[in-house]
Amino acid sequence: MRVMNHPVLGEQKDIEWVTIIFNGKPMKAEKGEMILAALHAENQIVNRYTAKRHEPRGIYCGIGQCTDCMMVVNGIPNVRTCITPVEDGMTVEIQEGLGKWRGDK
Amino acid sequence: MRQCEVLVIGGGPAGLSAAIEAAKAGAQVVVVETNREVGGQLVKQTHKFFGSSRHRAGTRGIDIAKILRKQCEDLHVELKVNSLVMGIYADNVVAIDEKKSLTEHNIERIQAKKIVISTGASENSIRFPGWTLPGVMGAGAIQTMCNYHRVIPGRKLLMIGSGSVGLIVCYQLMQAGAEIVGIVEALPHINGYAVHASKLTREGIPIYTGYTIKEARGKERVEQAVIAKVNPDWSTVPGSEIVLDTDIVAVGAGLKPLIGMAHMSGCEFVYDKALGGWAPCHNKNMESTHKGIYVAGDTTGLEEASTAIEEGTISGIAIAESLGYIPKDKAKTLKDEGWERLAGLRSGFKGEDRVKAKMKQLNRYDEVMKGGK
Ligand SMILES: Cc1cc2nc3c(=O)[nH]c(=O)nc-3n(C[C@H](O)[C@H](O)[C@H](O)COP(=O)(O)OP(=O)(O)OC[C@H]3O[C@@H](n4cnc5c(N)ncnc54)[C@H](O)[C@@H]3O)c2cc1C
Ligand code: FES
Numbered sequence: 001m002r003v004m005n006h007p008v009l010g011e012q013k014d015i016e017w018v019t020i021i022f023n024g025k026p027m028k029a030e031k032g033e034m035i036l037a038a039l040h041a042e043n044q045i046v047n048r049y050t051a052k053r054h055e056p057r058g059i060y061c062g063i064g065q066c067t068d069c070m071m072v073v074n075g076i077p078n079v080r081t082c083i084t085p086v087e088d089g090m091t092v093e094i095q096e097g098l099g100k101w102r103g104d105k
Numbered sequence: 106m107r108q109c110e111v112l113v114i115g116g117g118p119a120g121l122s123a124a125i126e127a128a129k130a131g132a133q134v135v136v137v138e139t140n141r142e143v144g145g146q147l148v149k150q151t152h153k154f155f156g157s158s159r160h161r162a163g164t165r166g167i168d169i170a171k172i173l174r175k176q177c178e179d180l181h182v183e184l185k186v187n188s189l190v191m192g193i194y195a196d197n198v199v200a201i202d203e204k205k206s207l208t209e210h211n212i213e214r215i216q217a218k219k220i221v222i223s224t225g226a227s228e229n230s231i232r233f234p235g236w237t238l239p240g241v242m243g244a245g246a247i248q249t250m251c252n253y254h255r256v257i258p259g260r261k262l263l264m265i266g267s268g269s270v271g272l273i274v275c276y277q278l279m280q281a282g283a284e285i286v287g288i289v290e291a292l293p294h295i296n297g298y299a300v301h302a303s304k305l306t307r308e309g310i311p312i313y314t315g316y317t318i319k320e321a322r323g324k325e326r327v328e329q330a331v332i333a334k335v336n337p338d339w340s341t342v343p344g345s346e347i348v349l350d351t352d353i354v355a356v357g358a359g360l361k362p363l364i365g366m367a368h369m370s371g372c373e374f375v376y377d378k379a380l381g382g383w384a385p386c387h388n389k390n391m392e393s394t395h396k397g398i399y400v401a402g403d404t405t406g407l408e409e410a411s412t413a414i415e416e417g418t419i420s421g422i423a424i425a426e427s428l429g430y431i432p433k434d435k436a437k438t439l440k441d442e443g444w445e446r447l448a449g450l451r452s453g454f455k456g457e458d459r460v461k462a463k464m465k466q467l468n469r470y471d472e473v474m475k476g477g478k
Contacts, residue, residue, distance in 0.1 A: 003282065006252070006255060006281060033254060037254035040254075040256040040257070041256045046325055056239050057239060060230075060241070062242070063140075
């Protein structure tokens, strides 16, 4: 859920939205926010499944230290979504295991 | 290779304070920070700080970060953000990975006359069945999401640990609209400030002292947490289990100094529980056993932003002195004042243990430099 009315930071207004494609479906995101934040706002908490036991993983540290939030972004696997900002039209997919590299760059 | 006078690794309160002091005296300073803005832990601390007014108690952490950043900018300190220091190599060479975009990185090496390591700390985790489920996360992580990214990945929260971090984070999450189902503390008493705890108990939030988490349950994410009374040997008392519905389990089990950089540069360490574990030792200039490499803030022992600022300040003065920007006698006065303020800060809450631990670090430094083992 989004904290629209933060007790200290105040109300969040005039959000500029962009669209990301999450697992094939469009999802709105605030311009410049981290991918992980956009997903949490939509109550999407699973980022990847582990290679050996197919267990779900989601945020643990939120600051790029633990790698639990890695997803496939624009075809690139193992992107830490807690420290990677959204871009309009970006594709974001739940990662299976170590992911397959099919980046276009 | 690019050269600079002072390179600061980590732009939290310690690093920024070191940079400000050195730059004020005339040194050329680069601060390298992996996040997209400087401020360290402060960028998510929306509460008014505790401590003495001299150390900006009563000012919110987020505002202290802004003040420090502004001072750096005014002094033309180069703030190199989105830039991770990957390592320190021989002759004070630092390798930096600057993130330009998803696919572009710029790798650069800078050689510095003096280096400050101020990388802060990382959160401790605890293991229990279900601890890898999405929804189990660090207390710092949920604070970052709520106060910095302004989202909460769930509706209900159980906090493990009643230290000041656990208490403050619960209060902030509650204010932001989450339901706090309880706080679990293995000790027989609340670990943090009583004022923070009473703000929560007044709202009817239960604090389970003498309890621990036994299990987190759920399929794709946390749905329930099982807590139970804990024995002195950390086993749980059968039959004392309580099942709580929650979708976030936050772990506030303390922090430990982030010492990778200090370790890589071959600094000598000291272990002390009061400072969060292993931390590099230093002298009264905050210089480590590796000449020219200084350490300040949480990386050299878990304390507070106020102490981080003082340690950073002292290191900045010492560096300016050794680069010839401040005369010896003036530097001595300034450093002595800094140490006096530190002593004041360490006279408060749990201060005695920290004073002892810091003495241990200073003594160990002397021992090592005299060639002892
Ligand atoms: C919930 C909570 C409440 C708190 N409340 C208070 C309070 O009321 N009063 C108080 O005085 N203190 C408080 N503190 C403590 C205070 O925030 C910390 O002690 C302080 O921020 C430590 O400062 P620092 O500069 O040492 O480290 P940090 O603030 O952690 O900064 C370290 C910086 O280094 C960067 N970094 C790390 N490694 C690298 C690398 N390899 N390359 C580049 N950059 C790197 C990090 O990204 C970070 O920005 C609180 C802490 C928490 C968690
Ligand atoms: S949540 Fe730990 S790296 Fe992103």
